[in-house]
Amino acid sequence: MEYYSLKMRASQQVGEGEQKHEQHISGAERIVNRDSVEAVCMAMVRRAMTHSKGDPDFINVKIEKVHENDIQILKALPVTRIDVESWQEGLEKAFGLINKTVSDGLLREARNDVIKDIAKKMPELLQATFPMRGAMLYDIATGERLEPDHERGVRATYMDALHSSEVDGCKNHFNEAIVLATKVANAPGMVAEFCVSDDPNYVTGYVASKELGYVRIMKMKEMGDENGGRIFLFDSRKAKAEECIEYLQKKKVLVDVGV
Numbered sequence: 001m002e003y004y005s006l007k008m009r010a011s012q013q014v015g016e017g018e019q020k021h022e023q024h025i026s027g028a029e030r031i032v033n034r035d036s037v038e039a040v041c042m043a044m045v046r047r048a049m050t051h052s053k054g055d056p057d058f059i060n061v062k063i064e065k066v067h068e069n070d071i072q073i074l075k076a077l078p079v080t081r082i083d084v085e086s087w088q089e090g091l092e093k094a095f096g097l098i099n100k101t102v103s104d105g106l107l108r109e110a111r112n113d114v115i116k117d118i119a120k121k122m123p124e125l126l127q128a129t130f131p132m133r134g135a136m137l138y139d140i141a142t143g144e145r146l147e148p149d150h151e152r153g154v155r156a157t158y159m160d161a162l163h164s165s166e167v168d169g170c171k172n173h174f175n176e177a178i179v180l181a182t183k184v185a186n187a188p189g190m191v192a193e194f195c196v197s198d199d200p201n202y203v204t205g206y207v208a209s210k211e212l213g214y215v216r217i218m219k220m221k222e223m224g225d226e227n228g229g230r231i232f233l234f235d236s237r238k239a240k241a242e243e244c245i246e247y248l249q250k251k252k253v254l255v256d257v258g259v
């Protein structure tokens, strides 16, 4: 089988004079077989041209051949869900799960020398992710941030669902998130991921890890709130940060979501 990676990003010029800059409107990426390249490309352009954030001034579509031998196939994380009454309760549950995953991991390895109460730290970390386009890479061993560029963050890329021939022009939050979360959970040294969408109308978020699986938490922020972010919790004693970042940004992954 011949595969191609397709990536789209669209932006709009905003501001006047000195303030003039490109604002991100929409982005998408796929790994598909040769036969789907044209249709998926069209769907991406449609997605960019009809985005609610505005009309693009610039659309970049990149198409690259991917060798089958370079692709890793992963089984999707198992999915569970937690219903909550309020977003406050949702966040609390999410932080609790993160705490449990981190401390269970440390117990398994008979380590108790590091940050035990990560949950206390999470609100501050989450806040710091709001302006970022990528994720924060946080080292639970040292309490340091490991993104080469703190403003941008680290972006997981080159991933898609296996056998997905879908050429949908609009975003399915869950389908995209399960693919991303599965790739992230398999990165060297990764302990857990925490995610809240930055889409003001999408209040469901998740926490994920190999042990937890993908846990959807149905409310994690107030409707209308455009703040969201991702935190990748990493342990620098398990792997090198460069290895982890290399995997997130370069490794081609197809996720078997069982459809």
Ligand code: WAQ
Pocket (backbone or CB within 6 Å): 129, 132, 133, 134, 135, 154, 155, 156, 157, 173, 174, 177, 180, 195, 196, 197, 198, 199, 202, 204, 205, 206, 216, 228, 229, 230
């Ligand atoms: N790599 C790293 N970080 C990313 C990436 C990426 N490829 N894409 C987005 N982010 C960061 C970025 O800072 C965004 O602000 C933040 O994550 C949220 O991204 O089961 O839609 O694309 O229904 O808004 C969860 C689905 C949807 C829950 C999450 O995230 C469910 C979502 P968004």
Ligand code: MG
Pocket (backbone or CB within 6 Å): 197, 198, 199
């Ligand atoms: Mg978004």
